[in-house]
Amino acid sequence: MVAALQSWPQKGKIKTYNEVKKLTCENIGKLFASLEKGPTLDTMKSLYEGVMQGIRAMPLKFPGTAFHHAFQVGSKRHVVEETIRMANIVVFVFRLVSKEVEFQGYKIPKNRKVILWLRYLHMNPETFEDPLCFDPERWNEPMKPVVFMAFGGGVRICAGNMLARMQLVFFLRHLSAGYKWELLNPAAEMPYLPNPRPVDGVEVSISAI
Incomplete structure (x- = not known):
């Protein structure tokens, strides 16, 4: 992560969205499969992106469709949680109703499939x-309880939730301490389907402090 950050000022301008995704993929490949940067990891990244686009595709024809020590510092944890709340990548989760319930005047039968819209x-x-x-x-x-479910909850909570938080802690810590950056298109639009992605890729100018 530090090496990636050090390389960004040499470019002057970067599309942060793309660079952070690349960095995250490299870290996960290294941690879980001992894969170094190279053709194999690039191929896996490309295949993964294709699968995710297919999973989240909506065929609708209407528009719009050191971890322990780091987390002991409350203010850093708060920044991480607020960042995840606002930029939650998972749009919704599916659940099966285990018993009949009534919600806002509607009866939901047992075994009915429901969607929990996390962004809402x-x-x-x-x-x-x-x-x-x-x-x-x-x-x-x-x-x-259950007002913040970025990674799901209970026995089906995302297994990578702590890894995601850990990477965000370290990334924000090094970025804020060692670099000066500025959004080049602060008014860039943000489409949300199939997932949130600024149209300019979060283009910034960046330099080392």
Whole structure:
């Protein structure tokens, strides 16, 4: 991660979205499969992106379709959680109703499949005041149960949730301490389907401090 960050100022301008995805893929390949950067990892990355585009494709014809020590510092943890809340990649999760329930006047029968729309959950103004505002201090107070489910929950929680948090902790720590950067297109649009991705790839100018 440090090596990647050190290489970015040499380019002057980068598309952060693409560079961070590349970095994440390289870290996961190294940690889980002992793969170094090269053709094999590049091929796996390309195949993975193709699979994910297929999984999340929506055939609808209407528009729009050191970890322990790092987390002991509360303010850093709050920044990480707020970043994940606002940029949650998983759009929704599927669940099976285990017993009949009633929700807001609707009866949901047992064994009915339901979709939990996570972005709505994390942007609910009844839970998060001014939800479009980046406010790490909102995490100073304990969150109510099941209002934040970026990685699912219970026995089906995402196995990579701690890895994702760990990488984000280290990335933000090194980025904020050693680099100066500026968004080149602060008003860039953000489409959300099939997942959130700024149209300019989060293009920034970056230099070492």
